[in-house]
Amino acid sequence: MKQLQAHLEVHLAVSLLQARYAQAIDDDRLEEWPEFFTDDCLYVVTSHDNHVRGLQAGIVYCDSKGMLQDRVSGLREANIFESHRYRHIVSLPATVQAEGGVVKARTPFAVYRITRRKPSELFVTGSYEDEFVQGADGELRIARRVVVCDSSVFDTLLAIPL
Amino acid sequence: MKQLQAHLEVHLAVSLLQARYAQAIDDDRLEEWPEFFTDDCLYVVTSHDNHVRGLQAGIVYCDSKGMLQDRVSGLREANIFESHRYRHIVSLPATVQAEGGVVKARTPFAVYRITRRKPSELFVTGSYEDEFVQGADGELRIARRVVVCDSSVFDTLLAIPL
Amino acid sequence: MKQLQAHLEVHLAVSLLQARYAQAIDDDRLEEWPEFFTDDCLYVVTSHDNHVRGLQAGIVYCDSKGMLQDRVSGLREANIFESHRYRHIVSLPATVQAEGGVVKARTPFAVYRITRRKPSELFVTGSYEDEFVQGADGELRIARRVVVCDSSVFDTLLAIPL
Numbered sequence: 001m002k003q004l005q006a007h008l009e010v011h012l013a014v015s016l017l018q019a020r021y022a023q024a025i026d027d028d029r030l031e032e033w034p035e036f037f038t039d040d041c042l043y044v045v046t047s048h049d050n051h052v053r054g055l056q057a058g059i060v061y062c063d064s065k066g067m068l069q070d071r072v073s074g075l076r077e078a079n080i081f082e083s084h085r086y087r088h089i090v091s092l093p094a095t096v097q098a099e100g101g102v103v104k105a106r107t108p109f110a111v112y113r114i115t116r117r118k119p120s121e122l123f124v125t126g127s128y129e130d131e132f133v134q135g136a137d138g139e140l141r142i143a144r145r146v147v148v149c150d151s152s153v154f155d156t157l158l159a160i161p162l
Numbered sequence: 163m164k165q166l167q168a169h170l171e172v173h174l175a176v177s178l179l180q181a182r183y184a185q186a187i188d189d190d191r192l193e194e195w196p197e198f199f200t201d202d203c204l205y206v207v208t209s210h211d212n213h214v215r216g217l218q219a220g221i222v223y224c225d226s227k228g229m230l231q232d233r234v235s236g237l238r239e240a241n242i243f244e245s246h247r248y249r250h251i252v253s254l255p256a257t258v259q260a261e262g263g264v265v266k267a268r269t270p271f272a273v274y275r276i277t278r279r280k281p282s283e284l285f286v287t288g289s290y291e292d293e294f295v296q297g298a299d300g301e302l303r304i305a306r307r308v309v310v311c312d313s314s315v316f317d318t319l320l321a322i323p324l
Numbered sequence: 325m326k327q328l329q330a331h332l333e334v335h336l337a338v339s340l341l342q343a344r345y346a347q348a349i350d351d352d353r354l355e356e357w358p359e360f361f362t363d364d365c366l367y368v369v370t371s372h373d374n375h376v377r378g379l380q381a382g383i384v385y386c387d388s389k390g391m392l393q394d395r396v397s398g399l400r401e402a403n404i405f406e407s408h409r410y411r412h413i414v415s416l417p418a419t420v421q422a423e424g425g426v427v428k429a430r431t432p433f434a435v436y437r438i439t440r441r442k443p444s445e446l447f448v449t450g451s452y453e454d455e456f457v458q459g460a461d462g463e464l465r466i467a468r469r470v471v472v473c474d475s476s477v478f479d480t481l482l483a484i485p486l
Binding site: 185247 | 418
């Protein structure tokens with residue numbers, strides 16, 4: 001019973017983090033995006049085909065919070081963020097509380113792209129393959145996020161974070 | 163710990179309300195739709211562009227449960243409800259328990275339209291921007307729902323509630 | 325309060341089962357799929373039109389775990405599973421704890437199809453109409469799942485489980 005209660009709390013914490021992460025991006029509050037990660041995080045965007053073959057390459061590869069912040073700065077300077085927005089629809093996460101305080105979760109998602117004067121359109125589907133740790137403030141942070149996109153066929157510009 | 167337990171309960175209550183709200187609409191049980199709201203509720207459907215500019219106008223504007231009931235009656239008389247149905251896919255909600263018993267939540271959604279002899283097709287994506295209060299029966303009710311649609315480009319008929 | 329706690333636990337158990345069910349299929353771990361069901365389960369895939377008319381026929385009809393296992397074997401032999409994959413996006417479930425230990429839930433879903441060298445595309449939307457029971461190991465199992473597809477118009481091959 002105590003174990004189930006602990007799982008309820010972990011599941012809630014992961015669900016809330018996923019909801020807030022998606023909304024920060026969809027609201028164009030990109031400067032808050034790196035704050036969801038640990039300092040020495042790994043953030044990779046890759047395709048299903050590459051992921052099952054164990055290829056690390058990926059389409060985006062960042063291995064520190066600093067790299068994520070640089071990415072946001074670059075986006076702001078390039079000014080492309082105004083041309084379109086995203087809408088993340090996040091599916092129910094499957095969470096596992098692993099040993100040593102690491103929480104693992106897999107969370108499927110669909111991302112829609114919104115372009116001015118056009119209806120929303122499906123951009124990409126995939127799955128967040130995550131490892132979370134608890135920060136000093138008690139909040140979960142992303143230590144490792146591999147964004148596995150189902151298709152290899154999508155806009156390789158991929159400016160906005162997924 | 164007590165606080166987390168309270169948050170778990172609020173999060174569950176919001177999640178269940180969103181699930182039941184969507185299913186009442188998708189099942190064509192439209193007469194139940196106004197019952198999710200308080201008597202002096204606000205229900206607005208607007209576009210992202212209008213919402214960020216602070217425009218109240220909206221595509222639909224109802225400021226009482228009576229207006230919602232009138233809307234359903236109008237739909238039933240117009241008989242257009244038979245021509246298509248919706249399917250709501252609701253993303254994980256981000257909930258905040260505010261002061262004074264008001265619960266705030268933001269819940270992204272995708273709505274699909276189902277028309278006879280055609281496959282389901284994406285109708286609109288957006289976000290419910292909500293304020294809930296607890297009714298006398300202990301159930302959460304919607305005091306304020308602003309349905310922010312991502313695109314400005316969609317069927318302005320918009321017969322069925324979102 | 326005790327009742328709410330029980331509902332929290334049931335809601336979590338259903339949410340986790342739905343997440344794991346979808347991921348087993350989307351990961352092509354089809355051999356695990358029958359294990360989500362009881363031995364004497366009912367698994368039906370049908371259309372909304374047939375469902376509201378009370379027709380049992382369905383597009384797929386299996387009334388035991390053995391039939392589900394046969395279906396997976398057939399798929400593996402036919403080797404069509406390699407040609408495409410699914411991505412399930414599962415909406416928030418509405419759960420009810422009924423008498424006698426049976427849990428009922430309704431969970432909307434959207435399924436995307438991923439075909440090599442093509443972007444993800446919407447395949448079908450619908451709702452899981454479920455009854456769960458607790459197995460001897462304490463885990464929820466599906467005693468009855470009616471997969472109600474919104475449209476009658478989709479690929480009748482329907483090789484992969486929904």
